[in-house]
Amino acid sequence: xxxxxxxxxxxxxxxxxxxxxxxxxxxxxxxxxxxxxxxxxxxxxxxxxxxxxxxxxxxxxxxxxxxxxxxxxxxxxxxxxxxxxxxxxxxxxxxxxxxxxxxxxxxxxxxxxxxxxxxxxxxxxxxxxxxxxxxxxxxxxxxxxxxxxxxxxxxxxxxxxxxxxxxxxxxxxxxxxxxxxxxxxxxxxxxxxxxxxxxxxxx
Numbered sequence: 511x512x513x514x515x516x517x518x519x520x521x522x523x524x525x526x527x528x529x530x531x532x533x534x535x536x537x538x539x540x541x542x543x544x545x546x547x548x549x550x551x552x553x554x555x556x557x558x559x560x561x562x563x564x565x566x567x568x569x570x571x572x573x574x575x576x577x578x579x580x581x582x583x584x585x586x587x588x589x590x591x592x593x594x595x596x597x598x599x600x601x602x603x604x605x606x607x608x609x610x611x612x613x614x615x616x617x618x619x620x621x622x623x624x625x626x627x628x629x630x631x632x633x634x635x636x637x638x639x640x641x642x643x644x645x646x647x648x649x650x651x652x653x654x655x656x657x658x659x660x661x662x663x664x665x666x667x668x669x670x671x672x673x674x675x676x677x678x679x680x681x682x683x684x685x686x687x688x689x690x691x692x693x694x695x696x697x698x699x700x701x702x703x704x705x706x707x708x709x710x711x712x713x
Contacts, residue, residue: 519594520551520555520590520593520594520692521552522594523535523555523559523593523597524554524555525606525609526606530600530605530606531558531562534596534600534605535593536562539593541567541570543592544559544571544589544593545575546578546586547586547589547592547593548571548575549581549658550583550586550590550659550691551590551691551692552689553689559571579662579665580660580661580665581659581660581661582659582660582661583627583630583660583695583699584627586659587692590692626696626699626703629703630656630660630664630699630702630703631661631663631664633667633702633706634661634664634667636667636706638671640710640713641667641671643709644702644705644709645668645671645676647705647709648701648702648705650680652701653680653702654680655690655695656698656701656702657680657684659692659695660699
């Protein structure tokens with residue numbers, strides 16, 4: 511009791527046995543919320559959820575994930591946090607034991623991630639010229655990861671500055687890479703932000 515659990519702890523679901531996971535977690539999670547939460551997880555976490563759900567439920571969540579379009583990283587984290595809170599309550603009631611990340615090790619990263627979210631969201635307000643120069647320099651695979659969890663405004667700003675062919679290729683990359691864990695999305699977003707900072711200095 512007394513843990514301060516961070517958004518990066520969604521991996522904790524892997525520590526639960528399937529029976530407990532089905533009964534104590536899945537039954538308490540909203541389908542649309544789950545669709546958002548799974549926008550930025552690795553394949554292990556996604557598999558943990560999907561193999562413990564009915565085919566119909568999996569199909570519904572996948573449809574929700576596809577239909578909802580771009581989702582801001584903050585919203586993904588918020589939905590993941592709801593799941594983490596459920597698991598923390600299970601531990602506090604003595605039903606499970608979880609090896610949580612150490613709070614002190616995560617505090618600095620949490621502050622850094624908050625700044626990253628703000629910086630990445632500000633892309634929507636940048637001049638098209640800056641965006642185009644960034645797109646020329648950034649690796650397509652990193653951009654695809656970065657766009658796994660973004661708001662509609664940033665999503666539209668990026669694709670608006672791509673040719674029809676480049677836009678199609680980027681969408682294919684995003685679909686082909688499958689699940690991407692939150693830390694990798696954040697790392698890719700940091701790369702994009704760093705490139706934009708370089709471009710702005712050059713100007």
